[in-house]
Amino acid sequence: MKTKLFKNIAFTAIALTVAFGSVSVASAASKLSGKIVINGSSALLPLTLQAANEFKKLNPKVKIAASAAGSVTGPQSVRKGIADIGAVDWDASTDVPGFKKFDGQVPNKVAVIPFAAVTNSGVKVPDLTTKQLQDIFSGKVTNWKDVGGADSKIVVVNRAFGSGTRVNFQIKALNGTDFMTKGDNYKEVKSSGDMKTAIETTPGAIGYIDLVYVTSKMTAVKINGTAPTEANVINGSYKVWGYGYYMTKGQPTGATKAFIDYVQSKTFQNGSLKKLKFIPLAAMKNVK
Known part of the structure; x- marks a missing residue:
């Protein structure tokens, strides 16, 4: 009887801890507000739209506007100050054939494409x-x-x-x-x-x-x-792939940082991201 009672008390304590922890996280998340504007890669758009939908359910005071006119328009929009995030299919802080780097922008890896x-x-x-x-x-x-x-x-x-x-x-x-x-x-x-x-x-x-x-x-x-x-x-046998990036002007802060953190989280990477046929970042640790 004592053993059963102890188990019940322990289970109740754990349940209360989880419940209060969830309230605390939800409460903290609900304090986020503002608007995030995302522009750039159409390859990344399905991922961005899905992440935005999930993130807004957790943070109803955050508005997210996403569009896709091609990768190069992402960092261009960030440079002009009309977007908070530039979605792009290469690291736009470095030179690639045909494109000069966008100085002052930070590449945030979000997916393998x-x-x-x-x-x-x-x-x-x-x-x-x-x-x-x-x-x-x-x-x-x-x-x-x-x-x-x-x-x-x-x-x-x-x-x-x-x-x-x-x-x-x-x-x-x-x-x-x-x-x-x-x-x-x-x-x-x-x-x-x-x-x-x-x-x-x-x-x-x-x-x-x-x-x-x-x-x-x-x-x-x-x-x-x-x-x-x-x-x-x-496994490294198929070579036609690249990383998807969210470029930001300097290190991201506020709601923008929280959104990028969500996209990079295990919950999204191993959930919706995989269902959309992107590959989680963690899966490529041993692939060059």
């Missing part, structure tokens, strides 16, 4: 080599029959300059090879959503996108025999 070469579902070429991708995206190869497919025109769909997905794909899938920039088999789109639509609806189309946007109406192509999967990114 796997990118894939994708084709319209009618294209029956499931695997391409690096050389074949280079030839296709540079315009040297214009018919699918030349890479093992049907006798049909290849339509190259490219992201506009300033896209972080474009930067990552050019460096990591094409080894820096230049894109074609015009032609009757060339289309250029502004966002990941536009790329998704173009690939789904254009016969013979090939482009590139992050995994969250891949649908049954397209094929995520193997590169040199390796599929663009989370497992292959983590």
